[in-house]
Amino acid sequence: DEEIMAYYISFLKTLSLKLNNNTIHFFYNEHLRDFPLYTEAIKFFNHNESMVRIAVRTLTLNVYKVGDEATLKFIHDKTAAPYFSNLVWFIGNNVLMMERCLRTEA
Numbered sequence: 001d002e003e004i005m006a007y008y009i010s011f012l013k014t015l016s017l018k019l020n021n022n023t024i025h026f027f028y029n030e031h032l033r034d035f036p037l038y039t040e041a042i043k044f045f046n047h048n049e050s051m052v053r054i055a056v057r058t059l060t061l062n063v064y065k066v067g068d069e070a071t072l073k074f075i076h077d078k079t080a081a082p083y084f085s086n087l088v089w090f091i092g093n094n095v096l097m098m099e100r101c102l103r104t105e106a
Contacts, residue, residue, distance in 0.1 A: 002049065005044075005047075005049070005052060006049070006051065006052065009041070009044060009051075009052045009055045009056065010055060012037060012040065012041045012055070012059055013041075013055040013056075013058055013059050013062075015027070015037060016037065016041075016058070016059040016062035016063060017062060019062055019063060019066050020066060021066060021067075021068060024063075024066050024068045024071055028068070028070065028071045028074065030070050033074055033078070035071065035074055035075075037059075037063075038059070038060070038063050038075065038079070039078075039079060041055075041056050041059045041060070042056060042060065042079060042083050044056050045057075045083065045086060045087060045090070046086065046090045060083075063075070
C-alpha cells in the first residue's frame with residue numbers, strides 16, 4: 001500500500017534527522033555490522049514515488065553528515081558500490097529519457 005510506504009519512509013527519514021555521534025549507535029550495531037535504518041531505506045532509492053526517493057536521499061545525506069568512522073566504513077564496505085552504481089544508472093536513465101523528450105519536441 002502506497003500510503004503505508006509513505007509513512008514508513010517518512011518515519012525512517014525523521015529518525016535520520018535525529019542522528020548525531022551519540023545517537024547513531026542506537027541504529028548501527030557495530031558488533032553485528034548491521035545498520036537497518038540505512039540498508040532498509042536505500043532499497044527504495046528508485047521507487048516510483050518521487051517523495052520516497054527524496055526521503056531516501058535525505059536519509060542517506062543525514063547518515064553521511066554524522067561522520068561516525070565505523071558507520072562510514074560499513075557504508076563503504078557493504079553498500080556504497082551497489083547503491084551508488086544503481087543511483088548513477090537511475091540518473092543516467094532519466095537523462096536519456098529527457099534527451100528523447102527534447103528531441104521529439106524539436
